[in-house]
Amino acid sequence: MPHTRRVLAxxxxxxxxxxxxxxxxxxxxxxxxxxxxxxAIQFLNAEIPDLIFLDIDLxxxxxWKVLEAFKESxxxxxxxxxxxxxxxxxxxxxxxSLQSVAVYLNKPFKRDELHHHVSQLLNL
Numbered sequence: 001m002p003h004t005r006r007v008l009a010x011x012x013x014x015x016x017x018x019x020x021x022x023x024x025x026x027x028x029x030x031x032x033x034x035x036x037x038x039x040a041i042q043f044l045n046a047e048i049p050d051l052i053f054l055d056i057d058l059x060x061x062x063x064w065k066v067l068e069a070f071k072e073s074x075x076x077x078x079x080x081x082x083x084x085x086x087x088x089x090x091x092x093x094x095x096x097s098l099q100s101v102a103v104y105l106n107k108p109f110k111r112d113e114l115h116h117h118v119s120q121l122l123n124l
Contacts, residue, residue, distance in 0.1 A: 003028065005028060007050060007118075009031055009033050009034070010033075011033060011034075020053065036060045038061075052081045056083065056085040081099075082117060085105075
């Protein structure tokens with residue numbers, strides 16, 4: 001049986017989180033939700049996930065600020081980040097590439113594409 005990976009989903013929309021959870025249910029993942037940036041940063045202070053899903057629009061700050069805090073802490077050097085957002089503007093992709101995100105996906109996502117990226121990043 002494969003080792004279960006802990007995944008942090010920084011997502012304020014409970015429906016989007018449920019869709020993500022359903023889309024990934026076949027993979028050996030434990031999906032934990034942080035509904036805002038402050039909760040995500042607090043989670044990171046307690047533990048390091050194997051993978052992070054990051055939404056850009058959060059109620060208390062932009063996801064990019066959360067990512068900066070993650071990186072400044074030095075705690076996620078080897079943790080891949082998948083940005084999962086409705087933002088389709090090229091500027092956000094550029095920011096993502098400058099922030100070294102592993103994958104930038106737009107909502108609505110395709111389940112097969114999501115599975116592919118998660119499996120590849122976590123060596124599943």
